[in-house]
Amino acid sequence: xxxxxxxxxxxxxxxxxxxxxxxxxxxQVKKYEALVEVITDKVNAEIPAPLAGVLKEIKVxxxxxxxxxxxxxxxxxSATATQRPAPAAPTAAAAQxxxxxxxxxxxxxxxxxxxxxxxxxxxxxxxxxxELARIDGSGVGGRISKKDIEDFVGRRxxxxxxxxxxxxxxTEARPAPAAPAGETRVPLTPMRRxxxxxxxxxxxxIPHAWTVAEVDMTSVVRxxxxxxxxxxxxxxxxxxxxxxxxxxxxxxxxxVPILNASWSDxxxxxxxxxxxxVAVSVDDxxxxxxxxxxxxxxxxxxxxxxDDLAGRARATKLTIPxxxxxxxxxxxxxxFGTILSYSIIAPPQAGILAxxxxxxxxxxxxxxAIAVRSMMNLCLSFDHRVLDGVSxxxxxxxxxxxxxxxxxxxxxx
Amino acid sequence: xxxxxxxxxxxxxxxxxxxxxxxVFLIGEDVGQRGGVFLAxxxxxxxxxxYRVIDSPLAESCVVGVAIGAAVNGMRPIAEIQFADFIAPAxxxxxxxxxxxxxxTAGDFNLPxxxxxxxxxxxxxxxxxxxxxxxxxxHIPGLKVVAPGTPADxxxxxxxxxxxxxxVLFLEHKRTYRLVKGEVPDGDGVVPIGKxxxxxxxxxxxxxxxxxxxxxCLQAAEKLAAxxxxxxxxxxxxIKPIDQDAIVATAKKTGKxxxxxxxxxxxGIAAEVMAIIMEHAFDALDAPIMRLTGPDVPAMPFNHxxxxxxxxxxxxxxxKAKELAAY
Numbered sequence: 001x002x003x004x005x006x007x008x009x010x011x012x013x014x015x016x017x018x019x020x021x022x023x024x025x026x027x028q029v030k031k032y033e034a035l036v037e038v039i040t041d042k043v044n045a046e047i048p049a050p051l052a053g054v055l056k057e058i059k060v061x062x063x064x065x066x067x068x069x070x071x072x073x074x075x076x077x078s079a080t081a082t083q084r085p086a087p088a089a090p091t092a093a094a095a096q097x098x099x100x101x102x103x104x105x106x107x108x109x110x111x112x113x114x115x116x117x118x119x120x121x122x123x124x125x126x127x128x129x130x131e132l133a134r135i136d137g138s139g140v141g142g143r144i145s146k147k148d149i150e151d152f153v154g155r156r157x158x159x160x161x162x163x164x165x166x167x168x169x170x171t172e173a174r175p176a177p178a179a180p181a182g183e184t185r186v187p188l189t190p191m192r193r194x195x196x197x198x199x200x201x202x203x204x205x206i207p208h209a210w211t212v213a214e215v216d217m218t219s220v221v222r223x224x225x226x227x228x229x230x231x232x233x234x235x236x237x238x239x240x241x242x243x244x245x246x247x248x249x250x251x252x253x254x255x256v257p258i259l260n261a262s263w264s265d266x267x268x269x270x271x272x273x274x275x276x277x278v279a280v281s282v283d284d285x286x287x288x289x290x291x292x293x294x295x296x297x298x299x300x301x302x303x304x305x306x307d308d309l310a311g312r313a314r315a316t317k318l319t320i321p322x323x324x325x326x327x328x329x330x331x332x333x334x335x336f337g338t339i340l341s342y343s344i345i346a347p348p349q350a351g352i353l354a355x356x357x358x359x360x361x362x363x364x365x366x367x368x369a370i371a372v373r374s375m376m377n378l379c380l381s382f383d384h385r386v387l388d389g390v391s392x393x394x395x396x397x398x399x400x401x402x403x404x405x406x407x408x409x410x411x412x413x
Numbered sequence: 414x415x416x417x418x419x420x421x422x423x424x425x426x427x428x429x430x431x432x433x434x435x436x437v438f439l440i441g442e443d444v445g446q447r448g449g450v451f452l453a454x455x456x457x458x459x460x461x462x463x464y465r466v467i468d469s470p471l472a473e474s475c476v477v478g479v480a481i482g483a484a485v486n487g488m489r490p491i492a493e494i495q496f497a498d499f500i501a502p503a504x505x506x507x508x509x510x511x512x513x514x515x516x517x518t519a520g521d522f523n524l525p526x527x528x529x530x531x532x533x534x535x536x537x538x539x540x541x542x543x544x545x546x547x548x549x550x551x552h553i554p555g556l557k558v559v560a561p562g563t564p565a566d567x568x569x570x571x572x573x574x575x576x577x578x579x580x581v582l583f584l585e586h587k588r589t590y591r592l593v594k595g596e597v598p599d600g601d602g603v604v605p606i607g608k609x610x611x612x613x614x615x616x617x618x619x620x621x622x623x624x625x626x627x628x629x630c631l632q633a634a635e636k637l638a639a640x641x642x643x644x645x646x647x648x649x650x651x652i653k654p655i656d657q658d659a660i661v662a663t664a665k666k667t668g669k670x671x672x673x674x675x676x677x678x679x680x681g682i683a684a685e686v687m688a689i690i691m692e693h694a695f696d697a698l699d700a701p702i703m704r705l706t707g708p709d710v711p712a713m714p715f716n717h718x719x720x721x722x723x724x725x726x727x728x729x730x731x732x733k734a735k736e737l738a739a740y
Contacts, residue, residue, distance in 0.1 A: 115668070115698055115699045115700060116695050116696045116697065116698045116699075117668040117696070117697050117698055117699035119696075120696050120697070140739055140740050143740065145699055145740070146668045147699075
């Protein structure tokens, strides 16, 4: 017998949700054959069978979220699956046992084995999965006991302390009000939970600063208008503003490397690669696939890469590497008409840039002439621990100058 | 209030009931001149005479049969089976006649009779003087089965049994006769049949027992307390009708239950208690219900080492309870 555990599908991923069992108990499985579909923070992954054999038991039902390392299935290896040892003959010794065969046997997967009493308390006190994950089980094999829950509820009910962690706990402790008539409660999807916990973590740990630059996009708009049809014909993908902005951001980050960095208590970590996360809105939330080594790509290359990632994001076909390793993020709320956006930084990055809507406005040019120009706000949220307003402004000016100086001389390829 | 042993409490209970009600009489092997092999009826023969304390032939079917006949005719007999192991010859009388009499006569007749039977092991009584019979008779509808574990309960329940309109099998654990002492209230102190009793309050886990095992569980609970584990001890006192409410209440309170009896395991009283908890307190459970029982072997062994191996004791209860607490 071999147990299949919830794999660690990337750093910082602590739990996964079983979305679909592709095999049922009794099914033969080949080594590396897809066994189960797992949803983590942002991607679906198929988990392969670690060995050939017969799927004996499914330990975690579809729709259930478990922590990394939890046993999710048992596979009986081929050799033993065919050759079953004869059951041992009953011996006199068997008659001498007179206490219950320990029901604790097999309780090793304690964290996921919740007793009815514990389940009832979880329901009564509206304890979330995230809170549950924070409770240290004192029972055999780390099982969370009734007492553990009662202790936790007792601690949670204590008054708000200055400590951020405790404050968060206290907030969550407020029992969800019973939905009055006319209200419905939307169940939390894994993605919703993930967004919630990431955003909360970001706002609680990163001192956000926010700054905006206004960019004259007239040249970019004109250029894009000229080439977009031929580009589409040639490349098969639309030339949107996003790859152009990403290119500008890459140039800006090259000039201000402190923004392509991460805070750590031991020192600010400067990243060699420039990996740009591009926020893509999907049906039930938001995913941020990553264009890796964007600094090595042309505008056309970025366009193709972003189109591919966005398409796969919407089809929920992203892989784990697709969503990992971003060093900076570009967000495009302008496509929905916004003009000033305050984005939340995705830890451990140091900044996120929002491109707002390009709108035609009368603008005073050099020489005091008034002209109608295509204007856009670039809004930067940055981690003030890592850098200060001067560097942030320098980055924005760099991006602005690059975009305003755009001409057909800048190569698409 | 006075400190008494279980055997003293039983003797006193019979004495008081015989004094109170002239229809109460005692019948059994050696209960008269000898005063009973455990001296349960010591002195009663002298006090009440040969017509109310009757030495029977060595025939249990006769002891119970005579009692049934007397009860039908308005008497309130106390029939003593010298050792519970000897009850088998009387089973036909008890099961076919006594237990069904009220039902058979559509409620026209009751059988107000008590069958006293010293039971249980731990006294080096071997195969014919040590058995537990509560599960066997607990299974029979129409029969009440009582198994007190303290002097006060023994006296109080004996009085309730004598006054009960139906046949009551009154089980006296012979190891407790002189081992267990306790305060016995002055006066009647009737203890109702069908009511369990919390002998020790606790919050972490529940020990459910009766008879000698009650004493062992209380001792185990004391040791558990030293380890910071708060054990509640529920004394069933009555096997049938079982106190479902009390069982469910303690299970809901602690969420962890260990049932202990020395009777063999299969289809024992523990099985019934566990089933009741599963039916009525599943949502409150924080651990699988556990049981500690005698093994499914044909009888209490003669060899002392094997007898020791058969009987649940304080150490075994302690070990099992700790396992439950740690779950």
